Amino acid sequence: MTGRRDFLSQPAPENYVAGLGRGATGFTTRSDLGPAxxxxxxxxxxxxxxxxxxxxGFSDAVAGKKKDQAAEEDDNDERFQDPDNEVGLFAGGIYDKDDDxxxxxxxxxxxxxxxxxxxxxxxxEQAEREEYERKNPKISQQFADLKRGLESITEDEWAALPETPALLRRA
Structure with missing residues (x-):
């Protein structure tokens, strides 16, 4: 039995994570991996x-030219230009009578x-407005003929019309 207690002095096995059996998880640090x-x-x-x-099958000269062309294209690539920036577009030109x-x-x-x-x-817009007004007349236009009919009412007929509160009490 004395051999069983000797594990404390022995090195841990490779890939051993302390507490893994109890749900702990391992992690790796930069020092574990070595210098970057x-x-x-x-x-x-x-x-x-x-x-x-x-x-x-390309020669060194062709490869070098392609690299130089790619670098030059990167400098002048239109994707990186601001399309709204027109400042100085025609700078340096002379504005003369023809331009005026x-x-x-x-x-x-x-x-x-x-x-x-x-x-x-x-x-x-005028045609659209007239079409809309023709399809959707105002209330005053709808009752215009009835308003004209009120011209023929005499004063006695007008006085015989009941007041609104009187109509409400009956209802």
Missing amino acids: REGPSEDQIKEALAKRAAQL EADRIYREIDEKMDKRRRARREAR
Whole structure:
């Protein structure tokens, strides 16, 4: 039995997690894994690209050109440009009489088109308004003929009309 108590002086088995049998869970820290290593150096990247180009049948010059073109395209890629930023788009140009005349012509055309659109829009809105009023008349328009009929009532007939509170008491 003395051999059974010797486990306290022995090292723990590999992958042993203390308390795992009682529901504890293990975790790994950076010190358990060792120091983090850096990624490949630039020289290693170039060697790998050259090796890959050789496997694919490209020469080193072609691979180098493609890399330069890719770097240049990244700099001028339109995806990264602000489409609303037009500041300085025509900077450095001289504004002369031709430009002034062109601006005036475009302004006149815009005004003429606005007038044309306004006339069409107002005519369409007026037609829509008349159609709506025809389909949905106001109450005063619905009873206009009855109002005209009240012109023929004499004063005696008018005086004989009962007051509203009198009608309410009867009901």
